[in-house]
Amino acid sequence: MQTKTNALKQGFIRCHNCGYLTKALHQLLACPRCDSHLHARRPQSLERTTALLLSSLFMYIPANIFPIMTVNQFGTGDTHTIAGGIIELIDTGMIPIGLLVFVASILVPSLKLLGIGLLLICVHFRWKINPRRWTSLYRIIAFIGRWSMLDIFMISILVDLVHFNGVQIIAGPAAIAFSAVVILTMFAAENFDPRLLWDNQPS
Amino acid sequence: MNSTSYVACPECDLLINYAQPKVGEKIHCPRCDVLLLKPSKQTIERTFALSFAGFILFFPANFLPLVSISLFGNANSDIIMSGVLALFTKTMWPVAIVVFLTSIVFPFAQISLSLLISGHLYFNQPNRYLICWMRWIHHLNEWVMLEVYMLSIIVACVKLMAISPLKFGWGLYAFVALIFITTLLISNRDNHLFWQRIEQLCKDNNHAN
Ligand SMILES: [Zn+2]
Numbered sequence: 426m427q428t429k430t431n432a433l434k435q436g437f438i439r440c441h442n443c444g445y446l447t448k449a450l451h452q453l454l455a456c457p458r459c460d461s462h463l464h465a466r467r468p469q470s471l472e473r474t475t476a477l478l479l480s481s482l483f484m485y486i487p488a489n490i491f492p493i494m495t496v497n498q499f500g501t502g503d504t505h506t507i508a509g510g511i512i513e514l515i516d517t518g519m520i521p522i523g524l525l526v527f528v529a530s531i532l533v534p535s536l537k538l539l540g541i542g543l544l545l546i547c548v549h550f551r552w553k554i555n556p557r558r559w560t561s562l563y564r565i566i567a568f569i570g571r572w573s574m575l576d577i578f579m580i581s582i583l584v585d586l587v588h589f590n591g592v593q594i595i596a597g598p599a600a601i602a603f604s605a606v607v608i609l610t611m612f613a614a615e616n617f618d619p620r621l622l623w624d625n626q627p628s
Numbered sequence: 629m630n631s632t633s634y635v636a637c638p639e640c641d642l643l644i645n646y647a648q649p650k651v652g653e654k655i656h657c658p659r660c661d662v663l664l665l666k667p668s669k670q671t672i673e674r675t676f677a678l679s680f681a682g683f684i685l686f687f688p689a690n691f692l693p694l695v696s697i698s699l700f701g702n703a704n705s706d707i708i709m710s711g712v713l714a715l716f717t718k719t720m721w722p723v724a725i726v727v728f729l730t731s732i733v734f735p736f737a738q739i740s741l742s743l744l745i746s747g748h749l750y751f752n753q754p755n756r757y758l759i760c761w762m763r764w765i766h767h768l769n770e771w772v773m774l775e776v777y778m779l780s781i782i783v784a785c786v787k788l789m790a791i792s793p794l795k796f797g798w799g800l801y802a803f804v805a806l807i808f809i810t811t812l813l814i815s816n817r818d819n820h821l822f823w824q825r826i827e828q829l830c831k832d833n834n835h836a837n
Contacts, residue, residue, distance in 0.1 A: 430643060431636075431641040431642065432634075432636035432641050432642070432643040433641055435643050437636055437643060439635075439636035439641070442763045444819065444820065444823065446634055446636055458759075458823065458827055459759045459762065459763060460759065461763065517790065519786060522783055525783065529779075557660055557661070560639055560640060560662075567770075571771075571773050571776055574773055574776045574777075574780075575779055575783065576780075577726065577727060577780075578711075578773075578776060578777045578780035579783050579787075580715070581712065581714065581715050581723070581724075581727045582695075582706055582781060583784055583787070584711070584715060585704070585706045586695065586696075586697045586706050586788065587697070587704070587788070587791075589700060589702055589704070596715060598719070601719075601720065601723055604722070604723050604726045608726065611770065619639045620640060620641040622640075623640045623641060623642075623660075624641075
Protein backbone atom coordinates (compact mmCIF):
# COMPACT_ATOMS: atom_id res chain seq x y z
CA MET A 426 0.00 0.00 0.00
CA GLN A 427 1.24 3.44 -0.82
CA THR A 428 -0.21 6.47 0.87
CA LYS A 429 -0.24 9.74 -1.00
CA THR A 430 -0.54 12.09 1.94
CA ASN A 431 1.77 13.85 4.32
CA ALA A 432 2.41 12.17 7.63
CA LEU A 433 1.21 15.29 9.43
CA LYS A 434 -2.21 15.11 7.72
CA GLN A 435 -2.55 11.56 9.05
CA GLY A 436 -1.64 12.78 12.52
CA PHE A 437 1.92 11.50 12.60
CA ILE A 438 4.97 13.43 13.67
CA ARG A 439 8.46 12.32 12.68
CA CYS A 440 11.12 12.90 15.33
CA HIS A 441 13.75 15.17 13.78
CA ASN A 442 16.54 13.40 15.62
CA CYS A 443 15.81 9.68 15.46
CA GLY A 444 13.12 9.45 12.79
CA TYR A 445 10.62 7.71 15.07
CA LEU A 446 7.02 8.11 13.96
CA THR A 447 4.59 9.11 16.70
CA LYS A 448 0.83 9.42 16.56
CA ALA A 449 0.39 12.98 17.79
CA LEU A 450 -2.83 12.32 19.67
CA HIS A 451 -2.26 13.47 23.20
CA GLN A 452 -0.11 16.49 22.49
CA LEU A 453 3.00 14.44 23.14
CA LEU A 454 5.92 16.74 23.74
CA ALA A 455 8.85 14.34 23.73
CA CYS A 456 9.80 11.53 21.39
CA PRO A 457 9.17 8.18 23.12
CA ARG A 458 12.39 6.76 21.72
CA CYS A 459 15.00 9.51 22.08
CA ASP A 460 13.23 12.08 24.27
CA SER A 461 13.76 14.94 21.80
CA HIS A 462 11.27 17.75 21.70
CA LEU A 463 8.70 16.83 19.05
CA HIS A 464 7.59 19.21 16.34
CA ALA A 465 6.02 18.43 12.99
CA ARG A 466 7.94 21.19 11.18
CA ARG A 467 11.05 22.97 12.29
CA PRO A 468 9.85 25.65 14.73
CA GLN A 469 9.71 29.19 13.35
CA SER A 470 11.49 27.91 10.27
CA LEU A 471 10.68 30.93 8.09
CA GLU A 472 11.38 33.56 10.74
CA ARG A 473 14.71 32.05 11.77
CA THR A 474 15.87 31.43 8.22
CA THR A 475 14.97 34.99 7.25
CA ALA A 476 16.82 36.46 10.23
CA LEU A 477 19.92 34.38 9.50
CA LEU A 478 19.76 35.19 5.80
CA LEU A 479 19.52 38.93 6.45
CA SER A 480 22.44 38.88 8.86
CA SER A 481 24.59 36.96 6.39
CA LEU A 482 23.59 39.40 3.64
CA PHE A 483 24.71 42.19 5.95
CA MET A 484 28.08 40.51 6.54
CA TYR A 485 28.48 39.83 2.83
CA ILE A 486 29.27 43.50 2.19
CA PRO A 487 32.35 43.87 4.46
CA ALA A 488 33.46 40.39 3.36
CA ASN A 489 33.85 41.67 -0.18
CA ILE A 490 35.03 45.24 0.47
CA PHE A 491 37.76 44.74 3.07
CA PRO A 492 41.06 42.97 2.41
CA ILE A 493 41.03 39.27 3.25
CA MET A 494 44.80 39.09 3.51
CA THR A 495 47.93 41.21 3.35
CA VAL A 496 51.28 40.06 1.98
CA ASN A 497 54.11 41.99 3.63
CA GLN A 498 57.27 41.88 1.56
CA PHE A 499 60.27 43.72 2.98
CA GLY A 500 58.26 46.60 4.35
CA THR A 501 55.73 47.00 1.55
CA GLY A 502 52.24 45.68 2.23
CA ASP A 503 50.12 44.25 -0.56
CA THR A 504 46.45 43.83 0.38
CA HIS A 505 44.02 41.52 -1.40
CA THR A 506 40.26 41.45 -1.35
CA ILE A 507 38.52 38.16 -2.17
CA ALA A 508 38.03 39.21 -5.81
CA GLY A 509 41.54 40.70 -6.01
CA GLY A 510 43.13 37.43 -4.92
CA ILE A 511 41.27 35.55 -7.64
CA ILE A 512 42.22 38.06 -10.33
CA GLU A 513 45.85 37.76 -9.28
CA LEU A 514 45.70 33.96 -9.48
CA ILE A 515 44.31 34.15 -13.00
CA ASP A 516 46.82 36.83 -14.03
CA THR A 517 49.72 34.66 -12.93
CA GLY A 518 48.41 31.81 -15.08
CA MET A 519 46.94 29.62 -12.32
CA ILE A 520 43.59 29.52 -14.06
CA PRO A 521 42.15 26.24 -12.70
CA ILE A 522 42.95 27.21 -9.11
CA GLY A 523 41.63 30.72 -9.73
CA LEU A 524 38.36 29.28 -11.02
CA LEU A 525 38.14 26.93 -8.05
CA VAL A 526 38.54 29.81 -5.58
CA PHE A 527 36.07 31.86 -7.63
CA VAL A 528 33.47 29.10 -7.35
CA ALA A 529 34.04 28.55 -3.62
CA SER A 530 34.32 32.18 -2.51
CA ILE A 531 32.08 34.12 -4.87
CA LEU A 532 29.74 31.87 -6.84
CA VAL A 533 28.70 29.54 -4.00
CA PRO A 534 27.99 32.22 -1.34
CA SER A 535 26.05 34.48 -3.72
CA LEU A 536 24.04 31.60 -5.20
CA LYS A 537 23.35 30.41 -1.68
CA LEU A 538 22.05 33.77 -0.53
CA LEU A 539 19.92 34.00 -3.67
CA GLY A 540 18.67 30.41 -3.40
CA ILE A 541 17.66 30.62 0.26
CA GLY A 542 15.94 33.93 -0.50
CA LEU A 543 13.98 32.29 -3.33
CA LEU A 544 12.98 29.33 -1.14
CA LEU A 545 11.72 31.71 1.54
CA ILE A 546 9.73 33.79 -0.94
CA CYS A 547 8.31 30.65 -2.51
CA VAL A 548 7.02 29.33 0.82
CA HIS A 549 5.85 32.71 2.08
CA PHE A 550 3.74 33.47 -1.00
CA ARG A 551 2.61 29.86 -1.38
CA TRP A 552 3.74 29.70 -4.98
CA LYS A 553 2.44 26.75 -6.93
CA ILE A 554 5.70 25.16 -8.00
CA ASN A 555 7.17 21.79 -8.80
CA PRO A 556 8.14 20.86 -5.22
CA ARG A 557 10.46 18.10 -6.40
CA ARG A 558 12.61 20.57 -8.30
CA TRP A 559 12.62 23.03 -5.42
CA THR A 560 13.60 20.30 -2.97
CA SER A 561 16.61 19.59 -5.22
CA LEU A 562 17.47 23.28 -5.05
CA TYR A 563 17.34 23.05 -1.27
CA ARG A 564 19.58 19.96 -1.28
CA ILE A 565 22.16 21.62 -3.51
CA ILE A 566 22.22 24.67 -1.23
CA ALA A 567 22.62 22.52 1.87
CA PHE A 568 25.41 20.50 0.21
CA ILE A 569 27.58 23.26 -1.24
CA GLY A 570 27.59 25.61 1.76
CA ARG A 571 30.55 24.11 3.59
CA TRP A 572 32.86 24.34 0.55
CA SER A 573 33.01 28.13 0.93
CA MET A 574 35.25 27.59 3.95
CA LEU A 575 38.01 26.92 1.41
CA ASP A 576 39.33 30.48 1.57
CA ILE A 577 39.29 30.60 5.37
CA PHE A 578 41.25 27.36 5.75
CA MET A 579 43.66 28.50 3.07
CA ILE A 580 44.35 31.71 4.97
CA SER A 581 45.02 29.74 8.13
CA ILE A 582 47.55 27.58 6.24
CA LEU A 583 49.22 30.53 4.45
CA VAL A 584 49.47 32.67 7.59
CA ASP A 585 51.09 29.75 9.39
CA LEU A 586 53.53 28.80 6.61
CA VAL A 587 54.59 32.23 5.43
CA HIS A 588 55.98 34.05 8.44
CA PHE A 589 59.63 34.73 7.67
CA ASN A 590 61.81 37.72 8.40
CA GLY A 591 60.85 40.05 5.60
CA VAL A 592 57.95 38.09 4.12
CA GLN A 593 54.69 37.58 5.98
CA ILE A 594 51.08 36.89 5.21
CA ILE A 595 48.53 38.42 7.58
CA ALA A 596 44.78 37.79 7.66
CA GLY A 597 42.56 40.79 7.01
CA PRO A 598 39.21 41.86 8.51
CA ALA A 599 37.23 40.38 5.60
CA ALA A 600 38.20 36.93 6.88
CA ILE A 601 35.99 37.45 9.95
CA ALA A 602 33.09 38.76 7.87
CA PHE A 603 33.44 35.97 5.32
CA SER A 604 33.48 33.16 7.88
CA ALA A 605 30.41 34.77 9.43
CA VAL A 606 28.70 34.67 6.00
CA VAL A 607 29.52 30.98 5.55
CA ILE A 608 28.36 29.97 9.01
CA LEU A 609 25.20 32.10 9.01
CA THR A 610 24.12 30.73 5.60
CA MET A 611 24.79 27.18 6.80
CA PHE A 612 22.55 27.82 9.83
CA ALA A 613 19.97 29.42 7.55
CA ALA A 614 19.89 26.33 5.32
CA GLU A 615 19.68 24.09 8.39
CA ASN A 616 16.71 26.02 9.73
CA PHE A 617 14.79 25.96 6.49
CA ASP A 618 12.31 23.09 6.44
CA PRO A 619 11.93 21.65 2.89
CA ARG A 620 8.62 20.04 3.92
CA LEU A 621 7.07 23.52 3.85
CA LEU A 622 7.52 23.42 0.05
CA TRP A 623 5.29 20.33 -0.10
CA ASP A 624 2.72 21.58 2.42
CA ASN A 625 1.59 24.38 0.12
CA GLN A 626 0.94 22.16 -2.89
CA PRO A 627 -2.44 20.65 -3.70
CA SER A 628 -2.05 16.89 -3.32
CA MET B 629 -2.12 0.69 12.16
CA ASN B 630 1.31 -0.40 13.28
CA SER B 631 3.45 2.72 13.11
CA THR B 632 6.77 0.91 13.09
CA SER B 633 6.28 -0.31 9.53
CA TYR B 634 5.62 3.25 8.47
CA VAL B 635 8.17 5.92 7.92
CA ALA B 636 7.77 9.61 7.16
CA CYS B 637 10.10 11.10 4.59
CA PRO B 638 12.37 13.62 6.34
CA GLU B 639 12.34 15.98 3.37
CA CYS B 640 8.78 15.91 2.04
CA ASP B 641 6.86 14.30 4.94
CA LEU B 642 5.29 11.63 2.74
CA LEU B 643 3.92 8.78 4.84
CA ILE B 644 5.43 5.61 3.42
CA ASN B 645 4.48 2.05 4.15
CA TYR B 646 7.44 -0.16 3.44
CA ALA B 647 8.45 -3.78 3.56
CA GLN B 648 11.75 -4.34 5.38
CA PRO B 649 14.36 -4.11 2.59
CA LYS B 650 16.88 -6.91 2.09
CA VAL B 651 20.62 -6.35 2.42
CA GLY B 652 21.83 -4.36 -0.58
CA GLU B 653 18.38 -3.02 -1.40
CA LYS B 654 17.70 0.69 -1.19
CA ILE B 655 14.44 2.42 -0.40
CA HIS B 656 13.97 5.87 -1.89
CA CYS B 657 11.10 8.21 -1.21
CA PRO B 658 8.70 7.74 -4.15
CA ARG B 659 7.80 11.42 -4.10
CA CYS B 660 11.07 13.33 -3.60
CA ASP B 661 13.61 10.55 -4.22
CA VAL B 662 15.64 11.00 -1.02
CA LEU B 663 17.41 7.84 0.17
CA LEU B 664 15.52 6.48 3.18
CA LEU B 665 16.94 3.05 4.00
CA LYS B 666 20.02 1.20 2.84
CA PRO B 667 20.67 -1.86 4.97
CA SER B 668 24.04 -3.49 4.48
CA LYS B 669 25.91 -6.42 5.98
CA GLN B 670 27.64 -6.08 9.35
CA THR B 671 27.03 -2.35 9.59
CA ILE B 672 27.87 -2.19 13.29
CA GLU B 673 31.09 -4.20 12.97
CA ARG B 674 32.18 -2.11 10.02
CA THR B 675 31.37 1.19 11.72
CA PHE B 676 33.25 0.03 14.81
CA ALA B 677 36.34 -0.94 12.78
CA LEU B 678 36.29 2.28 10.74
CA SER B 679 35.86 4.51 13.81
CA PHE B 680 38.72 2.71 15.53
CA ALA B 681 41.01 3.23 12.52
CA GLY B 682 39.91 6.86 12.31
CA PHE B 683 40.59 7.38 16.00
CA ILE B 684 44.16 6.08 15.60
CA LEU B 685 44.78 8.11 12.42
CA PHE B 686 43.55 11.30 14.04
CA PHE B 687 46.77 11.67 16.03
CA PRO B 688 49.41 11.47 13.25
CA ALA B 689 47.13 13.60 11.05
CA ASN B 690 47.11 16.30 13.71
CA PHE B 691 50.58 16.12 15.20
CA LEU B 692 52.87 15.39 12.25
CA PRO B 693 53.62 18.21 9.80
CA LEU B 694 51.36 18.39 6.75
CA VAL B 695 53.49 20.64 4.54
CA SER B 696 56.77 22.46 5.05
CA ILE B 697 58.21 25.38 3.16
CA SER B 698 61.70 26.86 3.23
CA LEU B 699 62.64 30.39 2.32
CA PHE B 700 65.94 32.24 2.91
CA GLY B 701 67.30 29.17 4.62
CA ASN B 702 64.48 29.10 7.19
CA ALA B 703 61.92 26.29 7.23
CA ASN B 704 58.32 26.49 8.44
CA SER B 705 56.00 23.54 8.71
CA ASP B 706 52.26 23.49 9.15
CA ILE B 707 49.99 21.33 11.28
CA ILE B 708 46.29 22.15 11.62
CA MET B 709 46.73 23.40 15.18
CA SER B 710 49.63 25.73 14.29
CA GLY B 711 47.40 27.27 11.62
CA VAL B 712 44.80 27.90 14.30
CA LEU B 713 47.37 29.42 16.66
CA ALA B 714 48.78 31.64 13.90
CA LEU B 715 45.30 33.15 13.49
CA PHE B 716 44.74 33.50 17.23
CA THR B 717 45.59 37.20 17.41
CA LYS B 718 43.79 40.14 18.98
CA THR B 719 41.46 40.62 16.01
CA MET B 720 41.39 37.26 14.21
CA TRP B 721 40.40 34.99 17.10
CA PRO B 722 36.83 34.40 15.81
CA VAL B 723 38.28 32.94 12.60
CA ALA B 724 40.76 30.88 14.63
CA ILE B 725 37.91 29.42 16.67
CA VAL B 726 35.90 28.55 13.55
CA VAL B 727 38.90 26.75 12.02
CA PHE B 728 39.65 25.01 15.32
CA LEU B 729 36.07 23.72 15.66
CA THR B 730 35.48 22.60 12.07
CA SER B 731 38.85 20.98 11.43
CA ILE B 732 39.89 19.60 14.85
CA VAL B 733 37.15 19.53 17.51
CA PHE B 734 34.19 18.37 15.41
CA PRO B 735 36.10 15.69 13.46
CA PHE B 736 37.47 14.34 16.76
CA ALA B 737 34.03 14.43 18.37
CA GLN B 738 32.48 12.68 15.38
CA ILE B 739 35.01 9.85 15.38
CA SER B 740 34.93 9.42 19.16
CA LEU B 741 31.14 9.39 19.31
CA SER B 742 31.01 6.95 16.43
CA LEU B 743 33.52 4.71 18.24
CA LEU B 744 31.55 4.92 21.51
CA ILE B 745 28.17 4.20 19.90
CA SER B 746 29.28 1.36 17.64
CA GLY B 747 31.42 -0.09 20.46
CA HIS B 748 28.47 -0.22 22.85
CA LEU B 749 26.27 -1.78 20.18
CA TYR B 750 28.95 -4.26 19.15
CA PHE B 751 29.45 -5.50 22.72
CA ASN B 752 25.73 -5.18 23.54
CA GLN B 753 26.43 -2.79 26.38
CA PRO B 754 23.48 -0.59 27.29
CA ASN B 755 24.35 2.93 28.33
CA ARG B 756 21.97 5.73 29.22
CA TYR B 757 24.10 8.20 27.24
CA LEU B 758 23.72 6.31 23.93
CA ILE B 759 20.67 8.41 23.03
CA CYS B 760 22.54 11.66 23.72
CA TRP B 761 25.51 10.53 21.65
CA MET B 762 23.29 9.62 18.71
CA ARG B 763 21.63 13.02 18.88
CA TRP B 764 24.95 14.86 18.94
CA ILE B 765 26.50 12.91 16.09
CA HIS B 766 23.38 13.58 14.02
CA HIS B 767 24.06 17.32 14.23
CA LEU B 768 27.82 17.07 13.69
CA ASN B 769 28.03 15.68 10.14
CA GLU B 770 27.66 18.97 8.36
CA TRP B 771 30.24 20.73 10.52
CA VAL B 772 33.09 18.30 9.94
CA MET B 773 35.04 19.93 7.12
CA LEU B 774 38.15 17.81 6.63
CA GLU B 775 37.69 17.41 2.87
CA VAL B 776 37.30 21.18 2.47
CA TYR B 777 40.51 21.59 4.46
CA MET B 778 42.23 19.15 2.12
CA LEU B 779 41.21 21.24 -0.89
CA SER B 780 42.58 24.32 0.90
CA ILE B 781 45.93 22.56 1.38
CA ILE B 782 46.06 21.86 -2.35
CA VAL B 783 45.21 25.46 -3.29
CA ALA B 784 47.70 26.86 -0.76
CA CYS B 785 50.41 24.55 -2.12
CA VAL B 786 49.80 25.61 -5.71
CA LYS B 787 50.02 29.25 -4.63
CA LEU B 788 53.24 28.72 -2.69
CA MET B 789 54.93 26.51 -5.26
CA ALA B 790 55.63 29.64 -7.28
CA ILE B 791 57.62 31.10 -4.38
CA SER B 792 59.54 28.21 -2.93
CA PRO B 793 59.88 24.42 -2.94
CA LEU B 794 57.45 22.52 -0.67
CA LYS B 795 57.86 19.30 1.25
CA PHE B 796 54.93 17.06 2.14
CA GLY B 797 55.08 15.52 5.59
CA TRP B 798 53.78 12.22 6.99
CA GLY B 799 50.92 14.11 8.57
CA LEU B 800 49.50 14.75 5.12
CA TYR B 801 49.29 11.04 4.28
CA ALA B 802 47.60 10.33 7.60
CA PHE B 803 45.25 13.25 6.91
CA VAL B 804 44.25 11.88 3.50
CA ALA B 805 43.62 8.46 5.06
CA LEU B 806 41.54 10.11 7.79
CA ILE B 807 39.35 11.86 5.20
CA PHE B 808 38.89 8.57 3.39
CA ILE B 809 37.78 6.90 6.62
CA THR B 810 35.39 9.65 7.75
CA THR B 811 33.79 9.62 4.30
CA LEU B 812 33.30 5.86 4.49
CA LEU B 813 31.96 6.23 8.04
CA ILE B 814 29.26 8.69 7.01
CA SER B 815 28.18 6.67 3.99
CA ASN B 816 28.24 3.45 6.01
CA ARG B 817 26.37 4.52 9.12
CA ASP B 818 22.80 3.26 9.21
CA ASN B 819 20.92 5.56 11.61
CA HIS B 820 17.73 3.57 11.25
CA LEU B 821 19.42 0.34 12.36
CA PHE B 822 21.37 2.09 15.13
CA TRP B 823 18.25 3.61 16.63
CA GLN B 824 16.44 0.26 16.49
CA ARG B 825 19.35 -1.48 18.22
CA ILE B 826 19.57 1.24 20.88
CA GLU B 827 15.84 0.98 21.55
CA GLN B 828 16.23 -2.80 21.87
CA LEU B 829 19.19 -2.47 24.25
CA CYS B 830 17.34 0.01 26.46
CA LYS B 831 14.28 -2.25 26.62
CA ASP B 832 16.35 -5.34 27.49
CA ASN B 833 18.14 -3.35 30.13
CA ASN B 834 14.88 -2.17 31.69
CA HIS B 835 13.56 -5.74 31.78
CA ALA B 836 16.73 -6.99 33.44
CA ASN B 837 16.42 -4.44 36.24
ZN1 LIG C 1 10.24 12.39 0.28
